[in-house]
Amino acid sequence: MRILHIIPSLEIGGAQRLLSDLLPLQKLNNDVKLLVFKSMDTAFQKSIEANGIEIIDLHCKNFRSPFIVKKLLPYMKQCDIVHVHLFPTLYWVAMAASYYKRSKLVYTEHSTHNRRRDKVWFEPIEYYIYGKYDRLISISQQTQDNLMEWLKAKKDDKRFVVIENGVNLSVFSSVIPITNKRKQIIMVSRFASMKDQETVIQAMVDVNEDAELILVGDGSERRHCEEVARKLGLTDRVRFLGARSDIPKLVSQSYIGVQSSIWEGFGLTAVELMAAHKPVVATNVNGLKQVVEGAGCLFEVGDSRTLAFHINKLLKDESLYTTLADRCYERAKQYDIKNMVMRYQEVYEGL
Template sequence: MIEILHIINSLEIGGAQKLLVDILPLMNNEKMKVSLLVLKSVDSSFYTRIKNSGIEIFSLNSGSYHNPFIILRLIPFLRKFSIVHVHLFPSLYWVALANIFVSTKLIFTEHSTNNRRRGKVGFSFIERYVYRQYSKVISISSQTQLILKQWLKVNEIDSRFIQIDNGINLNDFLPSNKTINVADASQFSKIVLMISRFSVQKDQETVIRAIPYIPVDGVLFAFAGSGPTLEKCRQLAHELGVSDKVVFWGQRTDIPDLINASYIGVQSSFWEGFGLTAVEFMAGNKPIVASDVAGLKQVVEDAGLLFPAGDEKRLAEAITHLLVDKQYYSQVSAKCWDRAKRYDIHHMVEKYTRLYTNILSGIYNE
């Protein structure tokens, strides 16, 4: 039996964490045992879902992700598993350094096209050293891989770098008759929904600034998620006089039901590695309007609609067109559903499983 340990900073709400919630139960079977190690325990719906699926979760209970003593505490875990699959920084660094004393086969998944280390001269040499410690580096989109290779200055044909697109369970987003438990929605005929953590990256502010330019009545602009920029967005809605059209639903665990109840999905971001939420909207047969940025563009282009990042007027035009033109709405929805089928999570799990087997067999070229 192959034993795989996934390592991530924590199970707080995020795209990489959502990926693990979805794929780990599908990987855990009679031929493969998967476990999860978190640097820091966080009480979240993601933690509960993985635990309830029968996946063993270890925790270092570290008070800070950035504590270098994590390196020493990782060593015993690296010795126990055939392959260790790492997600996110600083787990990326700590596992690479801990493995100097162990020599376990390591895999890292790159989840974003951008981070605060990129472009800083001091990190260039460090990053090249760290990434060399991994047998395989997986990127979740073609653009993610391209930008990472440019940053690390690696050869275009370096076989350590491969692409495995993110996926979702399409069955989770089939139409249902469930009534969502939310306030302030009953008086509106259509819901424009954005599901994202509130952060500078996600840019909910542009969506709020677009609302005054959308001359359609009976539309509720809903935001699901929490994070550091939430209060700033509340204040912006008040300043623009659109608070009566905006609702903040907080952190939700019923995402498929929210998407099913919505009319249009929006993903406004300044950067993305992939755009998992965009795929979820498309799987729910909803048109997605997304910012034209690396990673997200490759998922949405020629199916949903793209607008220049931060351009509230272009965003408003795209949303308005979908609201007022039913035939156009149906055409875009159909294209989105067709695109979503490319990202069936079972394809992703199959590729990961084959990769693990090949690495243990000494076959590195995909």
């Protein structure tokens, strides 16, 4: 089967991480290619290329240019399945399909919310765009429920499918931990407003001084967060590592994992932390809550004091730490990437 995945770029993010894990496994039984609007020198791109997967680069300067539609057509004609990820790719592929519709179109919804849904006038546009796709895959039940409500879809609409994200568990569980002088609290996310690293930084004011915060990732909000850490006098206890390719190693040497998100489609990073046998403290939001609840700890969005409370308890109480770490590890086993790959293949073959 000829499968073409399309995504704007391979910057640091959950959808990009998903592709870097998914594509090598799909390649075992399919002819798989990846198309990006613009290539980026990131760990995800290097990983995909190292696995022998062709990356087609459109060299686009403006991701929102409608001229992208014309550029997409020749590549869409060469495959059986076009699997689309993220906005504005969602729109350009749907428009391209108006001119050519032989390939089956699949779209993965990666988040429970986006800003377009805050504007009522987007409703008819989105109804038309999503209507061009043969399957709409959501990475969690909450993501699908919100999408179907937005599109006013019928409950028995067979186009909608839930396939939860998967993690290559062995990558995170097999790394030998390294002991640091300070116990490290880690958060791995791009610096965007929805990820809310600021709350985690503020929590460090009330966290035991023997611990430090490691923030992995890059993005538009990084400078702001660095300024917050400086103003709070935390520059010696909050480290900004930028985008890194050695995430499993960094996670393995950490002590506690944190995922602070204002909204989330699925807690992929939380699962990776759990797979490394780390207790996870995360925001009580749909998509993330369902992954962590009953295994790790939850706090409300923006509540830095409760976050600090949970961190301090885990730092001080070894028995509690071990119990939650074991629970998190067992929870991670439910999200083995092999199950996800099998489900995607079933969707493709069904089409």
